[in-house]
Amino acid sequence: MSAESPGLRDRIRYWRLRFRGWRGSRPFWAGLLTILGGVPIAYLPYANLKVGQLTIRMATTAGAGSLIIGVLLVTLGLTMWFHRIVRVFAGVATILLALVSIPVSNLGGFLIGFLLALTGGALSIAWAPGDTGGRPAGRTGDEPDAAPTEAGDDYEAGRVVEVNGGRHRAV
Structure with missing residues (x-):
């Protein structure tokens, strides 16, 4: 391993930041809640619950309908992503x-799947993509950046200044 190769920590940071960017550009939590809501709806009608020595089977005549609903919810969650x-x-x-x-x-799914899916659907409808592109509110991107200033100058609110070679936004 050379001194120039990225270490494990740098690779983890890189993938974490990429995942954060991917997650922020889509209704991630809506899709996750929808997928998690589909699992108990599809699974519970076929499950055998054991309470001590007692086995409770939740098989119903609508087991196929439950499976279809659960699979469709998982598919819709992936579609949201x-x-x-x-x-x-x-x-x-x-x-x-x-x-x-x-x-x-x-x-x-004993109201667990219902509530998760309902919340995921509502979050999906309410989600709107952010399109500021990293610019402060009110800037269109056509204006040039502010001229470099000395570190001792007062910042103007919302103006991008360059201090010590790095760009900073005055608040």
């Missing part, structure tokens, strides 16, 4: 499937 342009459609479909899961699949 990878096709953010259809986030409103995915959010509305998620809310409708969550509501349908109440009578079909054991109260929507």
Whole structure:
């Protein structure tokens, strides 16, 4: 390993920052909650719950319907992540499937899956992409940056200045 090769810490920091950028450009939490909501809706009708020596089986005649709803919710959650342009459609479909899961699949996965999917659908509809591009509010990007100033000068609010070779935004 040479002195110029990035260490493990630098690689982890790089991937963490890339993931943060990816996560910030899409309705990440809406998709995650929708996926997590689909799992109990699909799983619980087929599960055997053991309480001590007692086995409780939640098999219903609507087991296939529960599986379909759960798989569709997971698919909609992935759609929110990878096709953010259809986030409103995915959010509305998620809310409708969550509501349908109440009578079909054991109260929507004992209300756990229902509440997670409902929250994920609402977050997907409410999410809006941020498009400031790293510029302060009110700047269009057409204006040139402020001229370099000395470190002792007073900052003007919202003006980008250069101090010691680095760019800083005065607040």
